[in-house]
Amino acid sequence: MDTLCFGCKAKGEQQSATTVIAVGHKAWELCEEHGNRFAAYLEDLFKDEGLAPAVEQRKNVVVTGTIPGYEPDTARQAITNGGFDVSGHVDENTAFIVCGIRPAPHKVQEAAAAGTPCMDATKAGAFRTAVTSGEWVAEDPLPEVSAKKTAEDVRRETDEQRESRRKREADAMSAYVHWQKTELPQRLSESSDRWAEERKEKEDAETRRLAKAHLEPELTENQKIRAWAAANDFTLNPRGRIPAAVKSAYDHAHAGQEALPEVG
Structure with missing residues (x-):
């Protein structure tokens, strides 16, 4: 399941989110169209195009395997929006490697040889948290993989090895589904409650302001x-x-x- 844009969901539409606008402890995941629209609104509001991007050369990030909750193109776009270049191979410019379900063995081996940090995207909500917070923490161990398998290697895979691999993949997906059904609704509910409280405070303040404006001024x-x-x-x-x-x-x-x- 792909991560959807907040703006499109509000209109009853479904569009993949590729960027994030964050203010304090709150964050909104948006598609490219809504991201550009809100960026233009802020530029017009503040009469400023915002901070210039960092002049340092961006480091590369290698993505391998399936990231739960994200289509491949959406995951790569989210990483690009985070200030990185997505690369196909690990080299001296690689900041870290993102490993999803069934990562490519040769990329993991390249990362192991280069000592490249790893982000385990199979952990429940790990990738989504990085996207929304903008903090890309890569402190996980590299997954255990064998050398690149040939057709003969696949035929030689024992029932035990096949069952072990499938169990790891099933456990990773089960953990993500559990996070979606439990922690994610709770976070959305808490966010909705905070929004409702803030909205009520603003409405009450506006009501008091209007009432005061219609009252006779207090005499000394x-x-x-x-x-x-x-x-x-x-x-x-x-x-x-x-x-x-x-x-x-x-x-x-x-x-x-x-x-x-x-x-x-």
Whole structure:
């Protein structure tokens, strides 16, 4: 099953995700079209094309085997979006090798000979976590593989060897399916709950702002005294200190008003 674009899913469509937009602890997987669209929106919003790409030459990454949850082209595009070049063979420029289900023996052997770090993409959610976080951690041991098999080697494979290989592949796929059914829905649910809470906080703040905008501005104590004095035939200068006699009369007139019971 391929990883789908958030933007397309929101419109009821299905399109493979090839890039990620991350803000803080949140990340959105997007197809190329939505990625370009949101990038253009941010450029227009900030009047800036963003940070320039690093000038250092990008290192190569070798991908071998089937990565659970990703079509081959989608997985390679995701790695390219992460700032790497995808290469077919391990060499001195190879940053690490990504090993999926049934990796090519000769590529694993090349990595072993060169001491190239390995990312085990058969671990549940490992590749997807790297894509969404942008942190490509390659600290796994290389898988055990035999030399490149010929047709004669395949015919010589014993039932035990064949069963062992199939079991490893089945265990890797089972672990991924379990992650999809358990951990992934929980993460999506938590993300949805956080989104709903943040949306409600924004709506409440906007409601308070609109309500405050329609209320009469709160008067200061001096403004209240001047308004009362004008309504009760006191003559005051529009500016300056309010006479003590006027303040005393205002206090006397309002003494105990807040303590009076409401008449229903």
